[in-house]
Amino acid sequence: MPLPKAELHLHIEGTLEPELAFELAARNGVRLPYADTEELRKAYLFDDLQSFLDLYYSLMAVLRTEDDFEALAEAYLARAAAQGVRHAEIFFDPQAHTARGVPIGTVVEGLGRALDRSEARHGVTTRLILCFLRDLSAESAMETLEAARPYLHRITGVGLDSAEVGHPPSKFREVYAVADSLGLRKVAHAGEEGPPSYITEALDVLGVERVDHGLRALEDPELVARLVRDRIPLTLCPLSNVRLRAVRSLTEHPLRRMMDAGLLCTVNSDDPAYFGGYVGDNFDAVESALGLSREDLRVLARNSFVAAFLGELTIAADLTRVPLPKRTP
Ligand code: ADE
Numbered sequence: 001m002p003l004p005k006a007e008l009h010l011h012i013e014g015t016l017e018p019e020l021a022f023e024l025a026a027r028n029g030v031r032l033p034y035a036d037t038e039e040l041r042k043a044y045l046f047d048d049l050q051s052f053l054d055l056y057y058s059l060m061a062v063l064r065t066e067d068d069f070e071a072l073a074e075a076y077l078a079r080a081a082a083q084g085v086r087h088a089e090i091f092f093d094p095q096a097h098t099a100r101g102v103p104i105g106t107v108v109e110g111l112g113r114a115l116d117r118s119e120a121r122h123g124v125t126t127r128l129i130l131c132f133l134r135d136l137s138a139e140s141a142m143e144t145l146e147a148a149r150p151y152l153h154r155i156t157g158v159g160l161d162s163a164e165v166g167h168p169p170s171k172f173r174e175v176y177a178v179a180d181s182l183g184l185r186k187v188a189h190a191g192e193e194g195p196p197s198y199i200t201e202a203l204d205v206l207g208v209e210r211v212d213h214g215l216r217a218l219e220d221p222e223l224v225a226r227l228v229r230d231r232i233p234l235t236l237c238p239l240s241n242v243r244l245r246a247v248r249s250l251t252e253h254p255l256r257r258m259m260d261a262g263l264l265c266t267v268n269s270d271d272p273a274y275f276g277g278y279v280g281d282n283f284d285a286v287e288s289a290l291g292l293s294r295e296d297l298r299v300l301a302r303n304s305f306v307a308a309f310l311g312e313l314t315i316a317a318d319l320t321r322v323p324l325p326k327r328t329p
């Protein structure tokens with residue numbers, strides 16, 4: 001039985017497996033520049049975040065209808081449930097779709113169909129987090145938030161993703177302030193490739209409650225002390241970091257050092273179709289590469305519920321499913 005866990009850093013577009021990509025391409029008459037799934041998989045060799053994003057955005061051409069987004073989310077939820085996920089906070093990138101002429105309503109309603117039955121069908125509760133593409137303008141982000149207004153009942157929070165370096169959090173000060181006034185929760189990718197100062201900015205300027213990645217936090221001891229003191233959760237994605245060469249190998253991943261420093265770490269899959277594994281695979285990978293104990297894994301699983309945007313009662317109920325082993329006095 002896999003450990004019950006919450007997944008808090010998952011791009012739904014990054015769950016598009018080659019088989020589904022080809023199925024949707026055929027359905028929608030989209031020509032992919034790959035002969036078959038095997039050839040497509042061979043393209044999954046990345047030098048950095050941008051080289052991944054190029055493929056990630058181009059493959060989205062197959063996602064056109066509500067049915068497509070429903071199929072995408074349904075496939076993810078089934079896989080996640082099989083790896084112990086009981087709660088998923090799911091990112092989506094509306095600008096990557098509206099730029100292709102797919103309205104935000106198609107995306108949200110399509111995903112919503114799968115999310116609405118997820119608890120009954122898969123035992124997985126869900127939240128949706130709308131991400132702004134940080135390499136587009138602040139105006140575009142604001143327009144996106146405006147376009148999302150009719151769907152806010154389905155959206156829990158906002159996030160910030162895409163190419164990080166050169167696009168600091170402060171660029172999105174205004175749109176986060178509006179999101180806050182609408183009662184939305186706030187997260188942002190920071191410190192994946194960008195410097196620790198981006199993490200500090202995300203906290204100070206955007207008021208984020210949780211940092212996505214935060215991988216480079218250890219470079220700034222003052223920042224670490226603050227993250228520990230304020231119990232700011234980090235949503236780490238170990239397999240992603242290796243595939244995008246943010247770390248040289250899994251054995252060099254800072255997760256263990258971050259846990260030892262007292263940081264509230266969680267383990268997530270980011271874009272599992274591209275990075276070689278879903279969240280349970282990430283747990284297994286760090287267990288062996290970093291020599292994490294069963295207790296370490298339980299701490300990570302518990303952290304995932306503590307860091308989730310769930311009500312206190314739900315969190316308490318979830319925590320009882322991941323008890324820590326009793327310590328001998
Ligand atoms: N969009 C999808 N995956 C991403 C990642 N790892 N970093 C930034 N933006 C992303």
Ligand code: ZN
Nearest residue numbers: 011161189270
């Ligand atoms: Zn991400």
